[in-house]
Amino acid sequence: MVFRSPYPDVVVPDVSLHELLFADLGDRSDRVALVDGGTGASLTYSQLAGAVDRMAAALAARGIGKGDVVGILSPNTPYYAVVFHGVLRAGATATTINALYTADEVAHQLADAGAKMLFTVSALLPNAAPGAARAGVSDVVLLDGAEGYPSLGELLAGDHPVPVVEIDPAEDVAVLPYSSGTTGRAKGVMLTHRNLVANIVQCGPILEVRDASRILAVLPFFHIYGMQVAMNNGLHVGATVVTMPRFDLPEFLRVIQEHRTNLVYIAPPVALALAKHPVVDQYDLSGIDTIFSGAAPLDVDLAAAVSKRLGCRVSQGYGMTEMSPVSHAIPDNRDDISVGTVGVILPSMECRLVDPATGEDVGVGERGELWCRGPNVMKGYLNNPEATAATLDADGWLHTGDVAVIDEGGLVTIVDRVKELIKYKGYQVPPAELEAVLLTHPGIADAAVVGVRDAEGEEVPKAFVVLQPGASLDGAGVMAFVASQVAPHKKVRVVEFIEAIPKSSAGKILRKDLRARETAS
Template identity: 35%
Template structure:
């Protein structure tokens, strides 16, 4: 509970040196009345259905590729039928682990709900992973069964209960059988408590922003993968709030814009590179995007220059940045509403269940508003540890209940959080710390740059040099000198780009995070094989 000495403007308590949430309080179920994530999500959905004027045929899930629609009435029936089949036919039970290797599709949220309802542990994986990477995931999580698609099943090893294809007629039949009563164990697992807690946060957030403000349910387009914590949690949240969700099996800018036009999408969850692409591509002019109201941005910071360019091109679309961690079962903060979205560069205020500290990574001194340091977070959604990870790692990450995020951040005097960069990504140049994210945001604002990333390059005198990898826009003439001069005009001398390589693409994860290790390998290979600046 926050002390009376907590500053009502910033949420900072100078006595405890802790930042408290400025959001309305959120109340979780009591320990003596536990509730599972499925009970909570579906119970909330049913209450909305009974109280709202939205038709029962409102689409819950839409496949953007095929146009298949699953209304809420069918979704609930399919969930119950599939849950029964998993429990009574396949004999899955509490503590069994199910591996899910699927691209985004309408079957996956129903599968998640059904597995969670019978207390099966869900282990989602990247469908683009190689066979050896999936084998490592199997080794860590120990699944008894796998769910895949016809395009991913060949990469899976044999499991005790085999692999079920979610895009097969057999899986469809599992969801439309006669439903019987389920024999569910209602004792909550710690992991489900975490998910239920964060679901409460998401519901309160969305209801505060959206409920009562729109005459019809919002239509969300998910460009984020469902195996990522962002997509996993939001898919459950969307079911609970009866939001229509459009699933894209494979992301492409034109495909996304076409889906916005075709399905009247109001909200899109995406990573910063997609925002950059919307700003720089002429594709948006070919589609009717009038239904679009907001973009929810996560996974990485979004630069002020990019925000300014986006608002100039799409003045009626709200940009709502957020920040979250898998280790906290999802979101930590988010911008809410038009007024807060004016705080360009901020990832919003803390959610109601969380507390935070900013800690100097060198001295461990706890810092006040305006000072940069490592973000530490505490709350009921903190994870219990990594599967198969040594205990020492957890002990280093969680100290007296505080999770060390590894992110360099600061709060302003109004309680808004700003993410500077990952601490481990900082470039050490002549004793100065240079944040790659700041330089990347600046480079992305250049009209001739389609994409960019900055990595450290070893140097005997300076320690490390900021090295820029740049993707030119088609038809643009851009050389190493012009890139370095552009950056030099906008930053302090120690932040200057010292070397540049032009590349065809920046390697990224499905969540659109830069794969810096892969990028460093690319640069090393370039420097070892040629003196050219073209990969």
């Protein structure tokens, strides 16, 4: 059974991402496009468009053009957008690199992507420089400056001609972010100009971002969520995007207060801090209209706690890097939809739910792996036809690896991961369900659940728990709390207290790290 969006299909313009965002600035020219939340330094739309052109010209002068790949390793700043869009304007592909990567990880991505050049900042040189060297990338430019390296300012000061580049939106790869997909080592996700343009247009009817919006961009631009939903969606409508280089709770709250950001994109760990940390009460957050969560499931009770405390709307969506990234979201004009769901299917998308065991489609109210198809779905994984074939089938369906349910109203709920379901005595135990229960305990600050083997070799749920400061709770108490709220086969049977739950920059629990702790012990 194929499920479709309740919204009519959208028309996807046959243009490059640069054309979509900058071809006609209209009355946006003098409006502020980007602001550094820390320093207040800003770029208007006309200044941004001009800098992007100069960036493209400088790249062309250095021999960078269509078919080339340029790495970007930097925290969020207004000039991240200049470099990113300058690379695309030159006809090249941007591979965005996690700012927390080690030198080996930087080297792997640069080499795997075939990058010819790297943009970074001085603070990241201890990993960037050796990483680039190991990958054979000698052209390293700094967004700020350091002795022995050319700076972005020097490149932008040049007077080279802006290159004339012919882009095939459907075929030419615009960005190459890296994702583990449904499983395995990070792979280069080939997203074309059309993929990115399509998803921006698809989000339009659902996420009502306006030119008057002030968007807080603390989610990293190297991640598809920050790149597309915060940066590119904001620039498309003429909003003001306020950047932060990293998440620090007091600074995060100060920036919201000072810049009166009304639209704040987060991942669930930030929601946890907003709901429970006492420092939140010291700031005026009345400017917030909507907090939008993505990248990992947001518990409904946690969302309600944030909404009540801050007096704002809390919403969420769902997607993957491989879908540029949004496939589902709660529409901004639907206050009747619970955050327990991820909302509706985006326009111009189709979805199926498929039983992982039988391969047969399931219907309304039944659990199945979520498959998605649409113009925002990736071209494939770079140089990895096997991984591409395992995720993207011949009919264009992307197999997400997530288990979902669709109700009669077309609302989609993600209930777990295909690969993360714990099988206890033949019964399926969804870790996300147990994590949601654990987070309702007032003494628990954060939690994660994975499957481990007991003495008999049976897979059982193990909870990793972070306590609130001053909380008095032992493993027996944790297990009893969960047991009082779930079916017997879902009970937590092992508990370990840790200082922090390992998570990716996008907020996803790094279950493989938790399993590695178990193996090491």
